[in-house]
Amino acid sequence: xxxxxxxxxxRLELCVAGIFPLTKKQCVMDLFRIIPLNSAGLYASKVVxxxxxxxxxxxxxxxxxxxxxxxxxxxxxxxxxxxxxxxAKKKRxxxxxxxxxxxxxxxxxxxMDLNPPPMPPDEIIQKFxxxxxxxxxxxxxxxYRRTVRVQTIDDGGKxxxxxxxxxxxxxxxxxxxxxxTVFAPANTLxxxxxxxxxxxxxxxxxxxxxxxxxxxQYNVTYVGRxxxxxxxxxVFDVAPKxxxxxxxxxxxxxxxxxxxxxxxxxxxxxxPDDLRKGHEDLSTPFTTYREEIxxxxxxxxxxxxxxxxxxxxxxxxxxxxxxxRQTIKYTDYKKFGTSSTIIYNGEDISSKPDAKPExxxxx
Numbered sequence: 001x002x003x004x005x006x007x008x009x010x011r012l013e014l015c016v017a018g019i020f021p022l023t024k025k026q027c028v029m030d031l032f033r034i035i036p037l038n039s040a041g042l043y044a045s046k047v048v049x050x051x052x053x054x055x056x057x058x059x060x061x062x063x064x065x066x067x068x069x070x071x072x073x074x075x076x077x078x079x080x081x082x083x084x085x086x087x088a089k090k091k092r093x094x095x096x097x098x099x100x101x102x103x104x105x106x107x108x109x110x111x112m113d114l115n116p117p118p119m120p121p122d123e124i125i126q127k128f129x130x131x132x133x134x135x136x137x138x139x140x141x142x143x144y145r146r147t148v149r150v151q152t153i154d155d156g157g158k159x160x161x162x163x164x165x166x167x168x169x170x171x172x173x174x175x176x177x178x179x180x181t182v183f184a185p186a187n188t189l190x191x192x193x194x195x196x197x198x199x200x201x202x203x204x205x206x207x208x209x210x211x212x213x214x215x216x217q218y219n220v221t222y223v224g225r226x227x228x229x230x231x232x233x234x235v236f237d238v239a240p241k242x243x244x245x246x247x248x249x250x251x252x253x254x255x256x257x258x259x260x261x262x263x264x265x266x267x268x269x270x271x272p273d274d275l276r277k278g279h280e281d282l283s284t285p286f287t288t289y290r291e292e293i294x295x296x297x298x299x300x301x302x303x304x305x306x307x308x309x310x311x312x313x314x315x316x317x318x319x320x321x322x323x324x325r326q327t328i329k330y331t332d333y334k335k336f337g338t339s340s341t342i343i344y345n346g347e348d349i350s351s352k353p354d355a356k357p358e359x360x361x362x363x
Contacts, residue, residue, distance in 0.1 A: 121222035
């Protein structure tokens with residue numbers, strides 16, 4: 001999940017609103033830290049007056065000023081807006097488990113057919129759950145590359161921070177599965193930070209698997225039949241029956257190929273989010289697509305998430321809506337196995353183990 005980071009301007013708003021527990025000196029230092037020094041080193045009397053009136057500071061710290069002609073009124077408006085926003089904050093539903101605006105589905109989803117399916121929904125569920133168990137076991141024998149990109153998007157639609165990492169999921173010489181980082185440039189995320197739950201989601205929960213062993217934790221309800229890019233699918237709602245403290249679950253929809261009876265699309269959210277004020281840890285909704293890799297197994301190839309996370313604020317930061325976009329690509333699937341060489345009379349016969357080379361007769 002993702003955690004909000006406090007900013008200087010946010011701390012200032014909280015200070016003026018009387019919410020953020022800073023000393024008067026810290027407040028006024030933050031106030032002038034966000035105003036650049038002009039060439040003449042002049043102070044804005046209106047800003048000084050604001051500091052005096054709002055937080056009772058009479059002395060302006062040296063070394064801080066404003067650019068001549070910069071709209072001080074805009075700063076005043078921003079501060080007063082922060083106070084009003086703090087006062088008008090809506091109360092959150094105490095029973096809520098998430099706080100986000102969901103992403104829209106792509107255009108390739110056709111109309112939903114709500115008529116009963118040709119076979120009982122319970123039978124469809126049993127069949128795809130059995131295949132999910134086979135899928136999980138098969139995936140544990142493959143190596144692949146995972147490319148993760150998490151971005152924050154500003155109000156103008158531009159990327160203002162990014163986490164990017166490329167990992168190879170491989171096996172050690174003794175057969176143990178491990179991850180090897182291939183490329184990891186500097187993390188430039190500023191408005192949010194990656195939490196341990198984020199990395200666990202990336203590794204374990206975004207490629208959601210609903211096996212026979214996991215089925216008892218979920219309510220799986222038939223929704224209807226729908227074509228997705230010409231693939232005929234059964235659609236099911238999936239929701240946890242109950243949430244055990246300390247565990248996370250998937251909640252959303254799955255699309256099951258009507259012929260293969262294999263999950264091909266997952267769309268939803270990992271729940272619950274941590275909504276405690278000052279400890280918020282949120283995650284985006286996501287969609288994961290699978291493709292047939294080796295003529296038998298359907299493995300995840302692409303995950304995308306895009307949503308606006310609603311942070312209510314606390315412990316040094318104002319409430320803020322942050323748009324987060326993430327993509328995860330799974331590529332280069334290769335089945336892991338050991339190889340051996342069979343030597344017979346000095347000749348490699350590994351490719352024909354049932355045949356012996358013609359023996360040379362002694363002269």
